[in-house]
Amino acid sequence: MTDIDIASKAKIKPIQNIIKQLGIEEKNIEPFGHYKAKLPLSLIDENKVHNNKLILVTAITPTPAGEGKTTTSIGLTQAMNKRGHQTTVVLREPSLGPVFGIKGGAAGGGYSQVIPMEDINLHFTGDLAAIEKANNLLSAMIDNEIHFREHNLNIDPRTITWKRVMDMNERALRNIVTGLGGKTQGIPRETGFDITAASEVMAILCLANDLEDLKNRLGNIFI
Numbered sequence: 430m431t432d433i434d435i436a437s438k439a440k441i442k443p444i445q446n447i448i449k450q451l452g453i454e455e456k457n458i459e460p461f462g463h464y465k466a467k468l469p470l471s472l473i474d475e476n477k478v479h480n481n482k483l484i485l486v487t488a489i490t491p492t493p494a495g496e497g498k499t500t501t502s503i504g505l506t507q508a509m510n511k512r513g514h515q516t517t518v519v520l521r522e523p524s525l526g527p528v529f530g531i532k533g534g535a536a537g538g539g540y541s542q543v544i545p546m547e548d549i550n551l552h553f554t555g556d557l558a559a560i561e562k563a564n565n566l567l568s569a570m571i572d573n574e575i576h577f578r579e580h581n582l583n584i585d586p587r588t589i590t591w592k593r594v595m596d597m598n599e600r601a602l603r604n605i606v607t608g609l610g611g612k613t614q615g616i617p618r619e620t621g622f623d624i625t626a627a628s629e630v631m632a633i634l635c636l637a638n639d640l641e642d643l644k645n646r647l648g649n650i651f652i
Contacts, residue, residue, distance in 0.1 A: 432538045436546040452515065461554050464545055470639060504541035522557060523550055524626040526598035556634075557596050557625050563647075564630045568593045568620075570609065571652060577618045584652075586618040591652040596625040 430438075443468045458466040486502040492585055506518035520543070520611035525537030534550040536543040541548055569616065571591060572600055574581045595602070602622040608615035625631065629650060 432534065432542060433546065435540060436544045439544055441544055449612060451515070462548075464508070465548065465552060465554060472503065478606045494580050500538045500541045503537040507541060510531060522553055522626070524598075524624055525551065525557070525596040525625060530598065542583045557631075560628060560634060561594055561596060564594045564625070564628050567591065567652070572615050572618075573619070576608075586616060589618070589620070589652060591650075592623050594623050594625045594628045594630075598624055 443463050444460060444464050445455055445456070445636070448455065448466065452471055453468070453472065458468060458474060459464045484505070486498060486505065502518050502520060506516050509516040520536075528534050528550045529578040536546050536549045541647055566589060571589060572582065572585055575586055599622065604621045607620050630647070633650075634643065634648045637646055
């Protein structure tokens with residue numbers, strides 16, 4: 430059977446059942462439908478963190494397309510839970526791009542995958558869309574500063590390292606020229622698109638300790 434066949438035949442437990450297994454009260458979750466939820470950072474107990482074991486699974490035994498890391502991580506977690514340990518796997522949110530390519534989805538495979546796989550591979554909770562918009566808002570502000578010459582920051586277009594992002598591995602947009610079409614359409618300059626999951630805003634979100642820390646880190650971005 431294919432990955433999607435296995436996922437579609439699986440009986441999914443409601444998210445309320447999953448959080449009970451983790452010892453989390455239902456009032457502490459933000460549900461996204463019946464099978465997904467967000468957890469607040471306030472649930473992190475630093476004392477417990479120091480007393481628990483963290484196993485990092487990195488780029489091991491990958492195929493040329495890169496499969497294997499997530500499947501191994503999920504399988505390892507399943508095996509440890511089967512042995513009676515309370516174990517949780519922490520994965521990065523998959524990018525939308527690989528779903529439509531040769532690699533396919535990025536939520537594991539076979540009987541070691543996260544479900545509902547379609548939801549996870551195609552938008553999940555909308556975080557990537559929010560990161561994309563935040564990143565591209567800064568891009569628009571940069572070009573706006575260059576376009577309006579009066580009272581601007583005197584940014585030299587040749588020195589800008591900040592790029593736009595989209596959640597698709599679109600080769601043709603990696604290096605482009607923007608601002609074509611006349612003087613009302615902005616200043617022509619070289620730029621491009623990165624994939625959202627590899628953006629600086631994504632990295633900052635992962636590193637931030639709280640909302641105030643997130644704001645400070647975003648405010649210190651070098652463009």
